[in-house]
Amino acid sequence: MAVGILRLHNLLAVVMLSGIYSLISACLFVTLDAVDVAFTEASVGGGIATVLMLATLGLTTDREKTGKGNLRLVPLAVVTITGAALIYGTLDMPLFGDPTAPIQQHVAPRYIEESPRATGIPNIVTSVLASYRGYDTMGELTVIFTAGIGVVLIMAGRRRRED
Amino acid sequence: MVQRHFILRVTTKLLMPFILLFALYVQFHGDFGPGGGFQAGVIFGAGFVLYALIYGVEAAEKVAPPGVIRVIMTLGLLLFVGVGYFGLFLGGAFLDYNVLAHDPVHGQHLGITLVELGVGITVAATMITIFLSFAGRNRT
Numbered sequence: 001m002a003v004g005i006l007r008l009h010n011l012l013a014v015v016m017l018s019g020i021y022s023l024i025s026a027c028l029f030v031t032l033d034a035v036d037v038a039f040t041e042a043s044v045g046g047g048i049a050t051v052l053m054l055a056t057l058g059l060t061t062d063r064e065k066t067g068k069g070n071l072r073l074v075p076l077a078v079v080t081i082t083g084a085a086l087i088y089g090t091l092d093m094p095l096f097g098d099p100t101a102p103i104q105q106h107v108a109p110r111y112i113e114e115s116p117r118a119t120g121i122p123n124i125v126t127s128v129l130a131s132y133r134g135y136d137t138m139g140e141l142t143v144i145f146t147a148g149i150g151v152v153l154i155m156a157g158r159r160r161r162e163d
Numbered sequence: 164m165v166q167r168h169f170i171l172r173v174t175t176k177l178l179m180p181f182i183l184l185f186a187l188y189v190q191f192h193g194d195f196g197p198g199g200g201f202q203a204g205v206i207f208g209a210g211f212v213l214y215a216l217i218y219g220v221e222a223a224e225k226v227a228p229p230g231v232i233r234v235i236m237t238l239g240l241l242l243f244v245g246v247g248y249f250g251l252f253l254g255g256a257f258l259d260y261n262v263l264a265h266d267p268v269h270g271q272h273l274g275i276t277l278v279e280l281g282v283g284i285t286v287a288a289t290m291i292t293i294f295l296s297f298a299g300r301n302r303t
């Protein structure tokens with residue numbers, strides 16, 4: 001599917017393929033027992049992002065501009081080196097699901113044991129996100145808010161200039 | 164406007180209350196089941212986007228005027244930060260929910276519910292705003 005997205009020049013088909021990809025990964029999250037992530041992926045990736053892409057295509061064009069077909073060596077080298085470095089970095093990570101890994105030993109046991117008693121909320125994800133990691137969530141909300149403000153400013157400014 | 168897409172219009176009208184109700188369920192049941200403010204806001208926004216797609220942007224803007232939505236967008240973030248400062252004024256740290264009620268557990272529960280509500284409001288309003296400003300562009 002990724003190869004299809006790369007090879008296609010009709011952007012409408014590309015948007016549709018990425019929407020399907022989002023839905024498939026939402027199903028993947030469900031099988032991984034991460035239902036809340038699956039919600040988000042299905043509604044943001046499959047729904048809103050696809051609609052926004054379609055709206056953008058409606059404002060611009062749905063054909064990709066084809067550049068010259070020469071192979072660019074420097075970007076290819078940068079991507080290859082970065083990928084190799086990342087793979088090298090994963091080599092000394094603990095095995096997946098290893099109970100002695102640092103992530104299982106550090107604060108996770110405390111969250112699991114204490115958070116239902118300390119917050120009165122059985123869903124650990126919610127209590128960690130909103131209470132233990134309150135600052136992070138506030139930052140994320142500010143990011144979303146800023147994105148909304150940015151879109152409003154850009155779009156409103158354009159409209160005024162055209163009139 | 165000519166009545167087009169009869170099946171889509173009827174289906175949307177049938178589904179609409181359930182989508183919005185499900186969003187509210189995810190919002191307020193997020194402390195017991197999967198979900199939370201972000202998911203609820205996104206589902207609410209997606210339901211609204213569906214309405215705007217089927218019934219047209221004009222009808223959607225009649226339901227939710229862009230100016231009002233922008234004000235609501237800021238209110239959600241203000242609710243989040245306000246809960247943080249409220250804890251500060253009651254003698255705790257910033258975003259410390261223990262002091263919100265007499266019992267720390269109740270305070271935590273109250274704080275988390277309010278904060279998630281703020282997240283949900285801002286996310287839903289932002290999604291609607293972004294969609295409306297994109298969709299309203301090619302109107303004359």
